[in-house]
Amino acid sequence: KTSWIANSVWPPNNLQTIALEKFAAKVKEATGGELEINVSSGGALGYKGPELLKVVRDGLVPVSDMLISGVAGDAPIFQVVTVPFLCRDFEELKMLIDIARPYFDEQAAKWNQKILYISPWPGAGLWTTKKVTSVEDMQGLKTRTYDKNGALVVEATGGTPYALPFSEVYSSLATGLIDSVITSTPTAVDAKFWEVLKYYQPLNITIATNMVNVNLRAFNRLDAATQEKVLKAAAELEQELWDNIAVLDKEKESISNKNGIETVKVSGELMDALTEVTMGIRNDYLEGAPQEAKAIVAEFLEKVGR
Amino acid sequence: MRRLLKWIINAIDWISGVGGFLTGVMMCLGVGLIMGEIVFRTFFNQTLYVAEEYAGYLMAMLTFCALAYTLRERGHIRMTFLHKVVVGRGRAYLDLACLTIGFCFCLVLIYFTFIFFWDSVVTGSRSMQISKTYLAIPQAFLPFGALLFALQFFSEMLKSFLVIKGDTEGIRIVAEATDQGR
Amino acid sequence: MDLTTVSITLFILLVIFLGGSVWIGISLFLIGFGGLIFFTEVPFGLVLSNVVWNNTNGSAMLALPMFIWMGEILFRSRISQNLFNGLAPWMDAIPGRLLHVNIIACTFFAAVSGSSAATTATVGKITVPELQGRGYHPRLSFGSLAGAGTLGFLIPPSMMMLVYGIIGDVSIGKLFIAGIVPGALIALLFSGYILVRSLINPSLAPAGADRYTWKRRLIGLKEIAPVAVLILVVLGSLYRGWATPTEAGVVGVVGAFFFALLTRSLNWQVFLDSLQGAIKTSCMIMLIVMGAGYLSVAVGYLGITRELTLLVSEMGLSPYMLILILTVLYLILGCLLDGFSMIVMTTPIVLPMVQVVGFDPIWFGIYLVLMIELAQITPPVGFNLFVISGLTNEDIMTIARAALPFFLLLCAATVIVTLFPQVVLYLPDLMR
Ligand code: NA
Ligand code: NA
Numbered sequence: 001k002t003s004w005i006a007n008s009v010w011p012p013n014n015l016q017t018i019a020l021e022k023f024a025a026k027v028k029e030a031t032g033g034e035l036e037i038n039v040s041s042g043g044a045l046g047y048k049g050p051e052l053l054k055v056v057r058d059g060l061v062p063v064s065d066m067l068i069s070g071v072a073g074d075a076p077i078f079q080v081v082t083v084p085f086l087c088r089d090f091e092e093l094k095m096l097i098d099i100a101r102p103y104f105d106e107q108a109a110k111w112n113q114k115i116l117y118i119s120p121w122p123g124a125g126l127w128t129t130k131k132v133t134s135v136e137d138m139q140g141l142k143t144r145t146y147d148k149n150g151a152l153v154v155e156a157t158g159g160t161p162y163a164l165p166f167s168e169v170y171s172s173l174a175t176g177l178i179d180s181v182i183t184s185t186p187t188a189v190d191a192k193f194w195e196v197l198k199y200y201q202p203l204n205i206t207i208a209t210n211m212v213n214v215n216l217r218a219f220n221r222l223d224a225a226t227q228e229k230v231l232k233a234a235a236e237l238e239q240e241l242w243d244n245i246a247v248l249d250k251e252k253e254s255i256s257n258k259n260g261i262e263t264v265k266v267s268g269e270l271m272d273a274l275t276e277v278t279m280g281i282r283n284d285y286l287e288g289a290p291q292e293a294k295a296i297v298a299e300f301l302e303k304v305g306r
Numbered sequence: 307m308r309r310l311l312k313w314i315i316n317a318i319d320w321i322s323g324v325g326g327f328l329t330g331v332m333m334c335l336g337v338g339l340i341m342g343e344i345v346f347r348t349f350f351n352q353t354l355y356v357a358e359e360y361a362g363y364l365m366a367m368l369t370f371c372a373l374a375y376t377l378r379e380r381g382h383i384r385m386t387f388l389h390k391v392v393v394g395r396g397r398a399y400l401d402l403a404c405l406t407i408g409f410c411f412c413l414v415l416i417y418f419t420f421i422f423f424w425d426s427v428v429t430g431s432r433s434m435q436i437s438k439t440y441l442a443i444p445q446a447f448l449p450f451g452a453l454l455f456a457l458q459f460f461s462e463m464l465k466s467f468l469v470i471k472g473d474t475e476g477i478r479i480v481a482e483a484t485d486q487g488r
Numbered sequence: 489m490d491l492t493t494v495s496i497t498l499f500i501l502l503v504i505f506l507g508g509s510v511w512i513g514i515s516l517f518l519i520g521f522g523g524l525i526f527f528t529e530v531p532f533g534l535v536l537s538n539v540v541w542n543n544t545n546g547s548a549m550l551a552l553p554m555f556i557w558m559g560e561i562l563f564r565s566r567i568s569q570n571l572f573n574g575l576a577p578w579m580d581a582i583p584g585r586l587l588h589v590n591i592i593a594c595t596f597f598a599a600v601s602g603s604s605a606a607t608t609a610t611v612g613k614i615t616v617p618e619l620q621g622r623g624y625h626p627r628l629s630f631g632s633l634a635g636a637g638t639l640g641f642l643i644p645p646s647m648m649m650l651v652y653g654i655i656g657d658v659s660i661g662k663l664f665i666a667g668i669v670p671g672a673l674i675a676l677l678f679s680g681y682i683l684v685r686s687l688i689n690p691s692l693a694p695a696g697a698d699r700y701t702w703k704r705r706l707i708g709l710k711e712i713a714p715v716a717v718l719i720l721v722v723l724g725s726l727y728r729g730w731a732t733p734t735e736a737g738v739v740g741v742v743g744a745f746f747f748a749l750l751t752r753s754l755n756w757q758v759f760l761d762s763l764q765g766a767i768k769t770s771c772m773i774m775l776i777v778m779g780a781g782y783l784s785v786a787v788g789y790l791g792i793t794r795e796l797t798l799l800v801s802e803m804g805l806s807p808y809m810l811i812l813i814l815t816v817l818y819l820i821l822g823c824l825l826d827g828f829s830m831i832v833m834t835t836p837i838v839l840p841m842v843q844v845v846g847f848d849p850i851w852f853g854i855y856l857v858l859m860i861e862l863a864q865i866t867p868p869v870g871f872n873l874f875v876i877s878g879l880t881n882e883d884i885m886t887i888a889r890a891a892l893p894f895f896l897l898l899c900a901a902t903v904i905v906t907l908f909p910q911v912v913l914y915l916p917d918l919m920r
Contacts, residue, residue: 046784148438151436333553336550340550340734362546372767421537
């Protein structure tokens with residue numbers, strides 16, 4: 001009987017933690033309790049995110065959930081999933097992930113780990129106090145961003161990016177230090193953004209994805225039958241997560257709407273204009289990106305015909 | 307022999323002082339950096355982009371640089387029941403035991419923070435912010451500070467030894483402080 | 489491995505290291521080592537380097553040395569003496585007279601200093617000799633100083649709230665704002681107590697020789713001004729959203745320097761002393777924060793938090809019952825531990841439990857600060873007692889007895905805050 005700790009930096013009620021709990025339950029059922037996975041959520045083990053590739057590699061935890069682009073500081077190829085305005089919806093994202101998966105698997109193996117499943121986040125939109133219908137409207141926005149790409153996009157559209165810790169976002173909005181936030185619908189619901197914000201522009205600036213990785217040594221210590229059961233559970237869950245993500249996104253959006261947030265329909269022109277304005281960011285990224293990342297993006301763009 | 311010990315003690319105390327000085331410089335840099343960010347934002351509606359990130363590195367760097375200096379100045383606190391009950395030579399032996407524990411802890415700290423730092427060098431880890439800073443640079447201060455800390459523990463052990471021998475001429479013995487700014 | 493064995497082992501290690509007078513921060517690391525080495529196969533050393541990096545590398549942490557530095561500058565410049573000179577003419581007309589200066593000056597100074605001991609020391613350095621010289625009742629003067637000095641943690645800025653906010657991932661800005669009303673409430677309770685005692689027995693606070701004129705009072709306002717402006721700037725910049733807590737700390741440092749220059753009490757020595765003091769104090773705290781971070785990660789790996797939270801939710805304790813039990817526990821801990829250790833060692837375990845029964849993390853932060861304030865004035869380890877004992881050469885137990893009425897008033901405040909959580913949550917709710 002084996003027992004693993006699975007680390008998640010997200011709080012217990014976050015969709016990724018819920019997914020991880022579900023995975024743990026599936027595995028327990030499939031293996032008849034032979035393999036038990038205990039989820040430790042909310043960063044209780046002291047990890048923040050960017051170091052998680054190393055954490056799993058060294059076996060500090062056998063299993064960990066991690067933001068794929070979050071660990072790109074250690075392996076730049078993982079940045080490819082959050083190039084801004086590359087994917088416009090979940091279908092395109094799935095296409096990109098399918099193209100990238102073999103490269104990712106290879107990279108993970110280099111880090112002594114194996115990707116169990118990849119789970120999407122709802123896309124990051126723009127939450128504001130003023131309605132945004134054009135790039136001009138985005139000028140002068142004071143926007144909280146959580147990563148480099150968000151900051152670059154805000155800068156490209158003429159706003160000021162603020163890299164505030166999440167715990168300060170709410171009060172900063174209330175006091176007017178910032179007037180907009182780049183985030184996805186579940187976060188907006190968790191933080192009750194309707195109390196301080198009015199409009200939601202579903203721009204899909206970036207669509208983030210998580211991967212759940214297992215340390216290879218821990219994995220190889222399982223017998224072949226159990227290994228197979230784990231992988232099967234992971235594959236099933238992955239399918240489920242991708243099938244449900246659009247629904248979940250809509251659900252969270254309508255909760256925001258019910259509480260007074262207006263969803264602003266994003267016009268094709270705005271999308272094209274934003275894609276245009278942020279061209280430099282993608283080009284800069286590709287210039288410094290590893291060969292594999294370039295190949296992934298090229299194949300993807302060909303497939304969607306942009 | 308005693309003269310050599312005293313020379314070592316004073317040399318280490320001096321090095322820890324340098325660590326303290328570096329910390330002071332970093333505190334001032336921190337003020338400058340954050341004030342710069344505030345001024346930029348308020349008057350030019352701009353941001354320095356790196357203020358938040360570098361303030362974090364500064365905090366890690368200054369904490370580690372100051373560990374040894376703080377020990378030298380008796381800034382680190384401990385429970386003092388036993389310390390008060392035991393008097394005279396017994397207290398010096400107790401101190402020596404505690405210092406040895408501290409010294410051993412520092413060796414562990416040096417070893418593992420160095421591995422951590424070196425790992426970042428080898429894998430070329432970068433920050434996920436705009437600056438894409440090599441994390442190994444701020445992380446280098448971890449083993450560095452731990453090394454100073456270990457040295458200072460060693461110096462304090464030598465001091466304890468000299469206290470037991472009753473020969474403290476020419477070295478500085480700081481009394482345990484009770485009035486920290488808390 | 490079961491919960492009881494693990495807990496007992498950790499407790500024994502705690503007694504050995506802390507009791508054996510090993511430095512608190514290092515003791516916490518060693519207890520964590522014990523937990524991980526005895527009961528898990530987790531590579532304890534690799535966890536160590538991750539924890540020390542993650543617990544020090546964060547911009548929010550920089551607020552800590554900054555607020556400490558600001559307090560140090562005020563402490564070492566003429567600004568604090570001026571505060572007394574300015575307040576004295578105003579207080580002389582109220583029963584209890586200059587005893588109220590202890591309360592008001594502590595409240596004021598608490599609003600610019602993050603620390604209780606610094607508040608007590610700064611105010612006490614000035615009021616203790618003045619009150620003794622004028623023949624005020626010593627027990628009432630020591631007691632009121634000890635009690636009011638604790639406000640340093642409750643009235644923002646507060647080092648305890650910073651540490652709690654960082655560990656519990658609670659908005660530091662909101663915590664700060666939440667401390668204002670309870671702080672004012674306690675100041676009123678203290679002043680009211682002095683008022684009543686002095687009405688019953690006027691000889692406790694004898695009239696002085698000097699009569700204060702209105703002109704003197706107006707001049708006094710000018711002397712209070714620097715601290716008042718600093719409070720406005722620091723809290724204002726937070727509340728108006730010009731600055732994050734870290735930035736407010738830096739604004740405070742710059743402002744303190746500005747006023748020290750203005751009152752011509754800034755020289756190279758004051759600068760160096762304040763910087764050295766700030767470095768020592770914040771590094772001391774950071775070593776404890778790192779050690780506690782490591783211990784709480786070890787506790788996380790051991791699954792203690794999980795099981796305890798489960799236990800509490802299964803026990804189905806009523807919220808008030810849980811708080812009562814916690815209060816008794818904290819009062820006992822508070823006799824022995826200092827505030828930082830109390831926060832950092834208990835928050836990771838207790839915060840999930842109180843959230844289970846429905847308490848707001850902001851409210852719990854304020855409650856925790858109240859518990860630490862109580863700990864500041866209970867023997868044998870109470871930092872305010874140490875400070876006043878240092879100022880007066882009185883025995884610690886004597887001062888603890890003098891502080892007893894104020895200890896009870898603080899307990900009363902805890903009861904009020906628990907029964908009426910709006911006292912805490914009203915202002916932060918306004919920020920929504
Ligand atoms: Na305060
Ligand atoms: Na106490």
